[in-house]
Amino acid sequence: MTGTETSGRFTARYPQEGTGPIPVERYTSNAYFEQEKTAVFRRKWLNVGHELQAPKPGDYFVVQLQVADTSILVVRGKDGVIRAFHNMCSHRGAPVAWDAQGHCRGFLTCRFHGWVYDTTGKLVHVSDAGNFPSVRAEDNGLAPVHCGVWNGFIFINLAKEPEETLDAYLVPVAEHIGRYDFSGFVPAFSYRIDENVNWKTLQEAQLEGWHLPFLHEKTLARAVKVEGRQYRHSAIELHGLHGVLGSPPPDSFTPPPTAMLASQFGTGTVQAFGTKADKGADGYQFRGSFDFWHLFPNFFIGLLDGLFFTFNIWPVAVDRSIWEIKGYYPPVSNAGQLFAQEYSKVGLRDPMMEDCFTHELMAAQLKSGAKPVIHFQDEEILVRHLGNGVDQCVRGLA
Amino acid sequence: MSSPLPDGFSDLEPWIDWAQPTELARNHKRWSASMAQSQAFYDVMQARGADALAYLNQFPLTALDAPQRTLLNMCLALAEVAVTVEMYGEPQPKYVFPIDRFVPVHDSWPLGATGPMMGGA
Numbered sequence: 021m022t023g024t025e026t027s028g029r030f031t032a033r034y035p036q037e038g039t040g041p042i043p044v045e046r047y048t049s050n051a052y053f054e055q056e057k058t059a060v061f062r063r064k065w066l067n068v069g070h071e072l073q074a075p076k077p078g079d080y081f082v083v084q085l086q087v088a089d090t091s092i093l094v095v096r097g098k099d100g101v102i103r104a105f106h107n108m109c110s111h112r113g114a115p116v117a118w119d120a121q122g123h124c125r126g127f128l129t130c131r132f133h134g135w136v137y138d139t140t141g142k143l144v145h146v147s148d149a150g151n152f153p154s155v156r157a158e159d160n161g162l163a164p165v166h167c168g169v170w171n172g173f174i175f176i177n178l179a180k181e182p183e184e185t186l187d188a189y190l191v192p193v194a195e196h197i198g199r200y201d202f203s204g205f206v207p208a209f210s211y212r213i214d215e216n217v218n219w220k221t222l223q224e225a226q227l228e229g230w231h232l233p234f235l236h237e238k239t240l241a242r243a244v245k246v247e248g249r250q251y252r253h254s255a256i257e258l259h260g261l262h263g264v265l266g267s268p269p270p271d272s273f274t275p276p277p278t279a280m281l282a283s284q285f286g287t288g289t290v291q292a293f294g295t296k297a298d299k300g301a302d303g304y305q306f307r308g309s310f311d312f313w314h315l316f317p318n319f320f321i322g323l324l325d326g327l328f329f330t331f332n333i334w335p336v337a338v339d340r341s342i343w344e345i346k347g348y349y350p351p352v353s354n355a356g357q358l359f360a361q362e363y364s365k366v367g368l369r370d371p372m373m374e375d376c377f378t379h380e381l382m383a384a385q386l387k388s389g390a391k392p393v394i395h396f397q398d399e400e401i402l403v404r405h406l407g408n409g410v411d412q413c414v415r416g417l418a
Numbered sequence: 419m420s421s422p423l424p425d426g427f428s429d430l431e432p433w434i435d436w437a438q439p440t441e442l443a444r445n446h447k448r449w450s451a452s453m454a455q456s457q458a459f460y461d462v463m464q465a466r467g468a469d470a471l472a473y474l475n476q477f478p479l480t481a482l483d484a485p486q487r488t489l490l491n492m493c494l495a496l497a498e499v500a501v502t503v504e505m506y507g508e509p510q511p512k513y514v515f516p517i518d519r520f521v522p523v524h525d526s527w528p529l530g531a532t533g534p535m536m537g538g539a
Contacts, residue, residue: 210523213515238505277464278500285471355474355482355490358529359467362441363497369520370501376515 030256030401037404041393046407047218047386053338059413060317061087062178065189067319067332068094071102071172072207081121082107087335088178092165093117097139098126104167104176110143110160111135137162171202192260197313200304200323205348209365213343217379219318219335220406222343225375226312226320226331227402229253229267240371247271255307256402261316261409261418263402266307269296282363285356287326287349297325314402316409339383424485430466430492433459437491440525445517448498451509460503463496479529
């Protein structure tokens with residue numbers, strides 16, 4: 021499969037995706053963005069983090085969801101169960117948790133007037149209760165949000181009643197991604213970027229590898245080096261609204277000296293980028309040297325041999341988005357392992373900073389109205405797939 | 419006055435300003451250095467990095483003293499300067515988003531910790 025010169029292979033396999041131009045309006049129209057908020061973000065299951073962000077009972081974290089005009093509190097209960105709530109005191113609407121993450125001893129107290137909730141969201145103390153004769157504690161717990169955990173990944177659904185369960189939502193990909201052995205990893209890095217760009221433009225560079233030989237000529241290109249032919253993904257698969265890219269292993273790869281030094285001491289990029297790993301018949305089936313899974317609408321899981329990372333892309337406005345990047349590696353216990361991890365991390369970070377450089381420039385130019393449409397080729401079918409999925413939601417078809 | 423680096427690594431003292439404690443600071447150092455400074459630091463760390471890491475590996479990451487931390491930070495700076503030397507061939511490449519807006523949230527995590535620090539616990 022690697023390196024075939026076939027053109028149009030994915031379009032032939034997925035004719036429903038079409039080949040036509042894409043309206044720029046999808047990236048610039050406030051009206052379209054408002055429809056996305058309702059038809060996508062208030063209906064679909066959304067990843068908000070990983071269980072490792074709240075490993076112990078009483079641990080919590082807060083996710084700002086401007087796209088739904090709310091802030092979500094994710095807390096691990098004394099019973100070990102992860103739950104999600106709107107982060108809002110029933111008294112007058114102040115946040116219950118004021119920090120981005122923290123730990124409580126089974127109770128969260130509003131800092132405004134001291135109302136207290138337990139980790140199941142129950143209101144257990146009303147300050148000056150005698151002066152609130154009409155407030156019944158049992159009717160005034162934290163407002164719950166549908167929440168589920170899959171392979172450690174925490175998802176929420178903002179619908180009053182979700183149209184499908186989390187398991188049903190993940191059916192198209194669960195059997196594939198679920199083969200990856202997610203055990204033994206710990207959070208190793210986290211970046212946050214606030215960008216003036218539409219949330220789909222932000223995602224699109226992560227939905228195709230074809231730009232690697234161009235935009236990342238100095239950095240990542242060596243990891244996908246192809247001599248004298250067009251870049252071809254080792255695989256692209258669409259799975260329902262979701263999908264995956266396989267990155268083609270390079271024809272040849274000469275690790276630079278620092279990569280060799282890092283690989284002496286720990287998990288490095290040499291192992292990860294050089295070849296397509298074979299995890300056996302029952303293990304995860306790598307499509308390429310690294311695989312990018314996209315979970316509709318805004319979540320990525322990048323799977324490499326020995327590490328994985330995630331992207332959450334949160335719309336703020338039609339022309340503003342937050343990119344959250346989180347990396348997970350095996351635990352580091354000594355300096356050599358930390359150095360290897362640092363080298364690997366920087367090797368992933370700098371290409372993403374190159375991606376970022378393009379986002380705001382593109383977003384600004386798309387607003388000009390100079391062009392009514394943009395174009396995607398066969399190797400960009402996963403980009404097209406995202407836009408098609410969103411558009412189907414907006415039109416009530418998905 | 420005590421030595422800023424562990425015994426046996428005093429030869430690295432001329433480059434000690436590369437020993438910055440956070441990714442943000444190490445990246446700033448990388449971007450503010452000249453190509454000649456970057457190449458010199460890169461060369462010395464290529465020669466001495468394996469020795470430094472082998473030495474530091476004798477100790478738990480969470481138990482390093484100040485000179486050992488300084489040496490570790492110099493090793494971590496190699497991960498940054500390697501991009502200048504091995505990839506871009508220049509310290510201030512064009513068309514790269516600034517790290518001041520590409521915020522390394524993990525810079526506030528304690529060394530050797532796994533993930534964000536939880537209060538209380």
